[in-house]
Amino acid sequence: MTSLDDLPIRDDLRGLSPYGAPHLHLPVELNVNENTHPIPEDVARDIIEAIARELLTVNRYPDREFTALRDSLAGYLGEGLSRENIWAANGSNEVLQQIMQAFGGPGRSVLGFPPTYSMHSIIAASTGTAWIAGQRDADYLISPATAVEWIERTKPDIVFFCAPNNPTGTGLGLDTIVAAYDAFDGVVVVDEAYAEFMPSGRPSALTLLEGRPRLIVSRTMSKAFAFAGARLGYLAADPAVTDALRLVRLPYHLSALTQAAAVAALAHAPEMLAMVDDIKAQRDRIVTVLTELGYTPWPSEANFVLFGGVDDPEWLWQQLLDRGIIIRNLGIPGHLRVSAGTAAETTAFLDAMRELTVDRMAS
Known part of the structure; x- marks a missing residue:
């Protein structure tokens, strides 16, 4: 089968990787900073x-x-x-x-x-x-x-x-x-x-x-x-x-x-933007709870939170995935990123984080 390397693409494109955010359909998708609230x-x-x-x-x-x-x-x-x-x-x-x-x-x-x-x-x-x-x-x-x-x-x-x-x-x-x-x-x-x-x-x-x-x-x-x-x-x-x-x-x-x-x-516009305050509230809730759990979330002015203090980002990402929750592993050492979802989605993420954090500390 022909591979990319076999094609006469531009030399400056060789070895590059395309944008690669995982595109999985799961109950709680908090990995690509979407607005998870439905349009009214x-x-x-x-x-x-x-x-x-x-x-x-x-x-x-x-x-x-x-x-x-x-x-x-x-x-x-x-x-x-x-x-x-x-x-x-x-x-x-x-x-x-x-x-x-x-x-x-x-x-x-x-x-x-x-x-x-x-x-x-x-x-x-x-x-x-x-x-x-x-x-x-x-x-x-x-x-x-x-x-x-x-x-x-x-x-x-x-x-x-x-x-x-x-x-x-x-x-x-x-x-x-x-x-x-x-x-x-x-x-x-x-x-x-x-x-x-x-x-x-x-x-x-x-x-x-x-x-x-x-x-x-x-x-x-x-x-x-x-x-x-x-x-x-x-x-x-x-x-x-x-x-x-x-x-x-x-x-x-x-x-x-x-x-x-x-x-x-x-x-x-006013009706569409009414959901923004709720998203900001969920974002701030994530920061508060993750801090209580011992992680180090960075102050955020967006609809997501980058948090550090993660001993094994790949393990934690996979454990959340196994529970039907996807967040983003960006390759930043000790860090993961999560989008602020609806109240229910945010609760599912935070409950899973509590469970995984307790289990990790007990092991």
């Missing part, structure tokens, strides 16, 4: 009706400029943004890929700060952009001085920040973003996939866009809007950025059905 029935009904209307003209190509969707996203974000500031694609991964295609590529580089979202380096590789791994400060933080130091040392074309950071849940100060922007002439991308889960009153990088045409803030509807299966990511930036992305996007890249579903969901 009345919202789902409106989305279905919107899709049904689009089906009547699905023989025609969709609005290539997805105008209604960009208007809806601008209205949701506020901050004085208009459709000219907004871009969208099939998930934030495609948004980030298009950024790399426009501003990265062969002979260019992107600076990131691991541990961070693994797709950042994967997308870099897929676009022929050199990935530079910077180092974080203690407690997974990034100070302005650290960001500037790495920019001056490596001279990247693009800097990626993840705020809150995945997989650590760590926040990022706006002063770090400003310092990085002022330190070079390249593009600064702030991945705010989990922005809705930040502490109340915490300002978003969206507040920094005015007067900074090289700053890009990416978002997603996958998390807070429980829209992971719909695949809708977007960004806010200077209108010149969206012009640049038009040069690399494929024609009609957002289907009419995706556009209709997203617009309908955004029309119910």
Whole structure:
């Protein structure tokens, strides 16, 4: 049988591994930071009706400029943004890929700060952009001085920040973003996939866009809007950025059905976001209980918790799996990550952790 090594793929892709989060169907799935709350029935009904209307003209190509969707996203974000500031694609991964295609590529580089979202380096590789791994400060933080130091040392074309950071849940100060922007002439991308889960009153990088045409803030509807299966990511930036992305996007890249579903969901934004407070409560509950059990969870501003103090991550991961609960083993020594689920899902995870911890201590 032919293997990948037998094919004439690009040399810079040889030896790489694709994104590999386990995709198992179990009673409690808390491994990929999904919003495990179902979409409210009345919202789902409106989305279905919107899709049904689009089906009547699905023989025609969709609005290539997805105008209604960009208007809806601008209205949701506020901050004085208009459709000219907004871009969208099939998930934030495609948004980030298009950024790399426009501003990265062969002979260019992107600076990131691991541990961070693994797709950042994967997308870099897929676009022929050199990935530079910077180092974080203690407690997974990034100070302005650290960001500037790495920019001056490596001279990247693009800097990626993840705020809150995945997989650590760590926040990022706006002063770090400003310092990085002022330190070079390249593009600064702030991945705010989990922005809705930040502490109340915490300002978003969206507040920094005015007067900074090289700053890009990416978002997603996958998390807070429980829209992971719909695949809708977007960004806010200077209108010149969206012009640049038009040069690399494929024609009609957002289907009419995706556009209709997203617009309908955004029309119910308050109702869709009502579940966020419950998710944050479950996240904080996880931190409290794991601390009581002797683990060391990191403070999180996202919808998940990274926790240390795990003697054997592979053993604990497998024991939870055997009980119908899947969380994430990211390969960080002594650590595992768990998404905040519904109250019932969180209870199932915490009860299993209590049982396993007691058994482990007794053995």
